[in-house]
Amino acid sequence: MRGPVVAVTGAASGIGALLTERLVASDEVKQVIAIDERRGDCAAAQWHILDVRDPAIAEKLRGADVVVHLALDLDLETDSAARTAYNVRGTQTVLTAAAAAGVHRVVLCTSAMVYGALDDNELPLSEDAELRATAEATGVGDLLEIERLARRAPRAHPGLNVTVVRPAVLVGGTDTALTRYFESPRLLVVAGSRPAWQFCHVEDLCSALEYAVLEKVEGELAVGCDGWLEQEEVEELSGIRRMELPSAVALGAAARLHRIGLTPSPAGDLAYTMYPWVVSGSRLHDAGWRPQWTNEEVLAELLGEVSGRHTVAGRRLGRKDATAAGAAGATVALLGAAAVVRRARKARRRI
Numbered sequence: 001m002r003g004p005v006v007a008v009t010g011a012a013s014g015i016g017a018l019l020t021e022r023l024v025a026s027d028e029v030k031q032v033i034a035i036d037e038r039r040g041d042c043a044a045a046q047w048h049i050l051d052v053r054d055p056a057i058a059e060k061l062r063g064a065d066v067v068v069h070l071a072l073d074l075d076l077e078t079d080s081a082a083r084t085a086y087n088v089r090g091t092q093t094v095l096t097a098a099a100a101a102g103v104h105r106v107v108l109c110t111s112a113m114v115y116g117a118l119d120d121n122e123l124p125l126s127e128d129a130e131l132r133a134t135a136e137a138t139g140v141g142d143l144l145e146i147e148r149l150a151r152r153a154p155r156a157h158p159g160l161n162v163t164v165v166r167p168a169v170l171v172g173g174t175d176t177a178l179t180r181y182f183e184s185p186r187l188l189v190v191a192g193s194r195p196a197w198q199f200c201h202v203e204d205l206c207s208a209l210e211y212a213v214l215e216k217v218e219g220e221l222a223v224g225c226d227g228w229l230e231q232e233e234v235e236e237l238s239g240i241r242r243m244e245l246p247s248a249v250a251l252g253a254a255a256r257l258h259r260i261g262l263t264p265s266p267a268g269d270l271a272y273t274m275y276p277w278v279v280s281g282s283r284l285h286d287a288g289w290r291p292q293w294t295n296e297e298v299l300a301e302l303l304g305e306v307s308g309r310h311t312v313a314g315r316r317l318g319r320k321d322a323t324a325a326g327a328a329g330a331t332v333a334l335l336g337a338a339a340v341v342r343r344a345r346k347a348r349r350r351i
Helices: 014-024 057-061 080-100 140-156 177-183 202-213 231-238 247-259 267-273 282-286 295-306 319-325 327-350
Strands: 005-009 031-036 046-049 066-069 105-109 161-167 169-171 187-190 199-201 220-223 242-245 310-312 315-317
Touching (some): 005 014, 014 031, 031 057, 066 080, 066 202, 080 105, 105 140, 105 202, 140 161, 161 202, 169 177, 169 202, 169 295, 177 187, 177 295, 187 231, 187 247, 199 202, 199 295, 202 220, 220 282
Parallel strands (some): 005 031, 005 066, 031 046, 066 105, 161 220, 169 199, 187 242
């Protein structure tokens, strides 16, 4: 069979598992090499069990034409230092190993979050827009460093091409600060902000990654549903009412709650619910790719997935917590906790 030999890291679960199955079924792919710390369910792939930070991965990549690196840890509950060590070192190792093994293309997956959520962002952003994000949101610092490694790799390893895929809010078995936003009893809206919601279903991400694997498109690629939803449309479609707070209150409480360990999400995550970071996806569209899902359909799927979960300020509550406190009560309790911490600190300063 003609076609590339493709290696996928993080192939045992999540997006990696979905992409592995998709590539195995493709008539345009010769062979799939699956790499993870455990064996996945795809029997048709050739499996190698190891940590992507292990330099021995170079030998496992020998013979591959393309590597898709999806072994990333963006879990909200992971220690941030450990997460960064895994994500950055893993990407560095994969890029170096791919070059040593004679691989000619590496496909990396970050997020459209790297563009930053800012009040003056264009709607939509082009792929070439400046990356203005900061490291203040969960995992975004890691993604920015991966972007830097991607830019540097072709210079450090002549002959190695790197494609970066940046999905919008990813939905489909995912758990992020942005999907947890829809587990809340009220949708927090910061006064004066102008949110714009664009989603990306994992199936559309996998089809975009396949386009990159088959070299139908290259460079920096943004991927998401066509267009976006305004906050009012999201509220109407979801049936969840808003809770509007002044910016200083919302950001201040979020920062304090994260600092004292009550919530996993830093205050930087809030910006992505306040300001637009919608992408055009023009490069993929020009290559003939189209999303199969609309924003409305992905939002409906997300609401189905999070049904029965209760999250307040990014902290997921057990059923007992939610029943005892009530969703709105839990919100007040968490904001109240922040106020207590603030008062206690002022009292200590007076002593």
